[in-house]
Amino acid sequence: MVTEQRYGDWVVVRSHAERVAELVLDRPEAMNAVSSKMADEIAAACAALSADRSVSVTVVTSTHERAFCAGADLKERNRLTDAEMMDHRPRARAAYTGVLELPMPTIASVHGFALGGGFEIALACDLIVADETAVVGLPEVSVGVIPGGGGTQLLPRRVGAARAAELIFTARRLTATEALPLGLIDHLAPAGGDREAALALADRIAANSPVGLRAAKRALRLGHGLDLRTGLEVEDSAWRTIAFSADRAEGVAAFNEKRAPRWPGL
Numbered sequence: 001m002v003t004e005q006r007y008g009d010w011v012v013v014r015s016h017a018e019r020v021a022e023l024v025l026d027r028p029e030a031m032n033a034v035s036s037k038m039a040d041e042i043a044a045a046c047a048a049l050s051a052d053r054s055v056s057v058t059v060v061t062s063t064h065e066r067a068f069c070a071g072a073d074l075k076e077r078n079r080l081t082d083a084e085m086m087d088h089r090p091r092a093r094a095a096y097t098g099v100l101e102l103p104m105p106t107i108a109s110v111h112g113f114a115l116g117g118g119f120e121i122a123l124a125c126d127l128i129v130a131d132e133t134a135v136v137g138l139p140e141v142s143v144g145v146i147p148g149g150g151g152t153q154l155l156p157r158r159v160g161a162a163r164a165a166e167l168i169f170t171a172r173r174l175t176a177t178e179a180l181p182l183g184l185i186d187h188l189a190p191a192g193g194d195r196e197a198a199l200a201l202a203d204r205i206a207a208n209s210p211v212g213l214r215a216a217k218r219a220l221r222l223g224h225g226l227d228l229r230t231g232l233e234v235e236d237s238a239w240r241t242i243a244f245s246a247d248r249a250e251g252v253a254a255f256n257e258k259r260a261p262r263w264p265g266l
């Protein structure tokens with residue numbers, strides 16, 4: 001049974017298949033531009049997803065036909081006082097950190113424009129699946145700001161320091177075809193096919209142990225950028241957290257009984 005939970009006006013969490021959830025950006029009138037209120041809604045949805053042990057993979061999708069997300073709400077920004085702008089920052093930070101720190105594997109399903117804070121939401125996901133209509137970039141310096149949604153840190157981790165610098169300094173938009181070889185996106189789907197491809201990838205990942213997936217994500221995230229010795233300690237710690245899990249017992253038993261595992265998720 002598909003369940004659906006709306007978080008305010010513009011964010012929905014929808015169950016897709018067993019153990020796969022969709023975090024849906026649904027503010028079509030503004031190309032999913034992230035206002036303060038929408039940021040609150042994204043943060044609330046991420047808090048609920050983080051607490052839901054039945055979710056093994058989260059796919060971030062958009063209902064807008066021509067955009068994943070057009071970034072920060074520049075209309076709202078035009079109206080905010082300085083004090084209101086500073087009040088907005090922790091609210092937006094809660095939203096972006098909420099996506100980044102979702103404990104299960106995350107996939108961004110991108111079609112159309114993913115610009116500025118819109119592309120930063122995708123960068124906060126573990127994987128990015130885009131279709132041929134996708135246009136991505138961090139144009140912030142062209143409007144007098146910087147990528148403030150993690151882009152200056154997440155983009156270099158994807159494409160390297162120099163390439164990230166060039167993309168941010170030039171505020172260049174890239175088509176999906178340009179973005180794929182640079183590592184800005186991970187999979188390219190036919191036009192209109194990003195959601196189907198992202199959900200198929202999610203189903204494949206969700207067939208594996210939910211406990212193993214979350215522990216593997218912790219090790220990947222905490223270990224990234226560390227020296228090898230420290231990183232191996234991070235891996236060892238993550239391994240120890242699940243060494244006696246019911247999932248591990250089920251995985252070993254299923255292999256020996258030559259059957260598909262039925263994951264307890266514990």
Ligand SMILES: CCCCCCCCCCCCC[C@H](O)CC(=O)SCCNC(=O)CCNC(=O)[C@H](O)C(C)(C)COP(=O)(O)OP(=O)(O)OC[C@H]1O[C@@H](n2cnc3c(N)ncnc32)[C@H](O)[C@@H]1OP(=O)(O)O
Nearest residue numbers: 030033070071072073074092093096116117147148149150
């Ligand atoms: C991971 C952990 C991090 C921890 C720290 C986190 C801190 C908090 C994070 C803060 C948030 C991130 C901030 C971000 O870095 C800064 C930005 O995002 S700046 C904005 C960047 N975006 C842009 O520059 C894109 C702006 N839009 C456009 O260029 C064009 O609209 C378009 C996308 C190219 C589409 O063009 P068109 O097809 O011509 O369509 P329209 O322009 O007519 O748009 C249709 C409709 O949508 C409205 N709209 C589009 N974009 C925005 C927007 N960004 N804000 C508000 N509204 C937007 C547009 O006005 C139209 O509406 P209408 O006028 O018709 O009512």
